[in-house]
Amino acid sequence: MMIMMKSLKIDFHADTLYKKLFSQTTQFISGKFPFFHFSKEKMQEGDLDLQVLALFVPTEVVNLSVEITMKMIALAYKMRDLEGFQLIKNKKDIQELQNNDDLGIMLSIEGAIILENNIELLQLFYELGVRSIGLAWSRKNNYAQGVPYETNGVSDEGKLLIEELDNLGIIIDVSHLNKKGFFDVVNITNNPFIASHSNSFSLCSSMRNLMDDQLEAIQSVEGVIGINFNPGFLNNKPENASIKDVINHIDYITNKIGSNYVGLGSDFDGIIKVPLGLEDVSKLKLIPKLLSEGNYSQKDIRSIMGGNFQRVISKVWKK
Numbered sequence: 001m002m003i004m005m006k007s008l009k010i011d012f013h014a015d016t017l018y019k020k021l022f023s024q025t026t027q028f029i030s031g032k033f034p035f036f037h038f039s040k041e042k043m044q045e046g047d048l049d050l051q052v053l054a055l056f057v058p059t060e061v062v063n064l065s066v067e068i069t070m071k072m073i074a075l076a077y078k079m080r081d082l083e084g085f086q087l088i089k090n091k092k093d094i095q096e097l098q099n100n101d102d103l104g105i106m107l108s109i110e111g112a113i114i115l116e117n118n119i120e121l122l123q124l125f126y127e128l129g130v131r132s133i134g135l136a137w138s139r140k141n142n143y144a145q146g147v148p149y150e151t152n153g154v155s156d157e158g159k160l161l162i163e164e165l166d167n168l169g170i171i172i173d174v175s176h177l178n179k180k181g182f183f184d185v186v187n188i189t190n191n192p193f194i195a196s197h198s199n200s201f202s203l204c205s206s207m208r209n210l211m212d213d214q215l216e217a218i219q220s221v222e223g224v225i226g227i228n229f230n231p232g233f234l235n236n237k238p239e240n241a242s243i244k245d246v247i248n249h250i251d252y253i254t255n256k257i258g259s260n261y262v263g264l265g266s267d268f269d270g271i272i273k274v275p276l277g278l279e280d281v282s283k284l285k286l287i288p289k290l291l292s293e294g295n296y297s298q299k300d301i302r303s304i305m306g307g308n309f310q311r312v313i314s315k316v317w318k319k
């Protein structure tokens with residue numbers, strides 16, 4: 001008899017490490033964040049299995065990017081050792097997470113600017129657990145440009161980086177990337193890639209969202225778009241944003257390209273304002289509930305809640 005394994009529930013983007021690090025030092029964002037959207041208890045309550053934690057370096061301190069990234073990685077290892085999270089690094093870890101009630105965390109670099117002049121550290125970041133990399137944040141770097149910059153796509157150095165990421169088995173993340181860069185990635189990588197935290201431009205005209213031709217490109221490479229909960233990316237009137245908008249973006253993308261290419265990338269702890277009904281990670285459990293009231297089968301819902309990201313993981317990761 002075949003044993004049915006559950007598919008994981010995954011949120012592919014939260015900025016909790018950044019918030020933890022800078023709320024310790026408080027010199028950059030003193031008192032701006034009253035509390036964390038993500039915690040162990042909230043993750044359990046929200047019925048989430050795997051939280052991807054971004055390694056993001058603010059522009060003011062980008063000259064200290066390696067030091068700051070290493071400190072954030074150290075915080076993730078503390079979460080593992082002191083709070084009992086499992087740090088997910090390979091397919092065996094994913095399989096184990098499917099078979100138990102552990103809480104998984106995974107590391108992702110948000111903005112390859114961290115690798116500028118430090119490319120020899122890529123292998124080390126990999127060893128430490130980085131399994132996804134965003135080519136650019138909303139600024140320029142040697143490899144690519146984030147929105148709103150539009151002059152160039154992926155550079156020659158960027159092309160080499162993408163080839164190296166394919167070799168290592170690191171998932172490429174195109175959220176924040178400009179449109180030229182996006183379509184360069186389509187042509188360069190041999191792997192499915194993701195937009196970990198971006199929405200549909202047709203529903204909400206933020207430059208951080210993806211146009212229909214970009215959605216179709218992600219379908220063609222069998223990638224995934226993770227829905228971002230930033231009210232400004234959900235609704236043209238951000239003050240009205242609610243959990244219903246998250247469902248609307250899922251509906252729109254599903255109608256356009258199918259339910260196999262959409263997931264969740266909340267941006268929790270990176271966003272200041274949250275949509276009504278999705279105040280923190282504990283509320284994630286409401287999403288499958290709302291989807292089941294719509295036109296979705298249980299299989300569709302499992303795909304959207306994490307199965308699609310799991311498919312990309314199993315295709316891109318080498319082990």
Ligand SMILES: [Zn+2]
Nearest residue numbers: 110176197270
């Ligand atoms: Zn971001």
